[in-house]
Amino acid sequence: METLSRLTEIRLIPLLRPARAELTLPLLAALCSGxxxxxxxxxSVPITPDALRSxxxxxxxxxxxxxxxxxxxxxxxxxxxxxxxxxxxxxxxMLAALCREHETLYLPQxxxxxxxxxxxxxxxSAAGLFAPHLWESDAMxxxxxxxxxxxxxVACRVPYGEAERLLALPSIAACTIxxxxxxxPEELAAACQVLTxxxxx
Numbered sequence: 001m002e003t004l005s006r007l008t009e010i011r012l013i014p015l016l017r018p019a020r021a022e023l024t025l026p027l028l029a030a031l032c033s034g035x036x037x038x039x040x041x042x043x044s045v046p047i048t049p050d051a052l053r054s055x056x057x058x059x060x061x062x063x064x065x066x067x068x069x070x071x072x073x074x075x076x077x078x079x080x081x082x083x084x085x086x087x088x089x090x091x092x093x094m095l096a097a098l099c100r101e102h103e104t105l106y107l108p109q110x111x112x113x114x115x116x117x118x119x120x121x122x123x124x125s126a127a128g129l130f131a132p133h134l135w136e137s138d139a140m141x142x143x144x145x146x147x148x149x150x151x152x153x154v155a156c157r158v159p160y161g162e163a164e165r166l167l168a169l170p171s172i173a174a175c176t177i178x179x180x181x182x183x184x185p186e187e188l189a190a191a192c193q194v195l196t197x198x199x200x201x
Contacts, residue, residue, distance in 0.1 A: 030185035034192020056082030126152040133162035145171035
């Protein structure tokens, strides 16, 4: 799938929660200037559908996704608003079916073998790992992902300080970052430049 290929090339996916709608486009422009071409908005933020619509229109090269999706209707709204992928806490066959219907990448955030097995049996090509920096060890991450070689693994909800360690694991293809500063576009651009310099070069 093209979206998954792009995410594994970009590798870094900042999680954005803009406080005001007018900050959305400057923040996306800051990501681009900082060398990062993906972002995830939270469905728990009311402006997310508007942010997706405007961002998808003005930044077509950015891979924009939506996280914290727990309802089918929210998934449908995200897809209609331009989300290239949808992520949920836990695995949902209903969300998987809706994403498949609309040819949208579904990234369930899994914590156990049964969820990953369900994702693989349902034909998914990728799965998120929920907060893997809190798991017992890197060896546990490697062992779990090795049991499902057909799934590309994305580390989700990872603090900035843990990203370097997780991206160094051969089993982790990309990482969503929770705590990049996004108060102002300038702060975000500077943080992205530091991140790309440390982790991608």
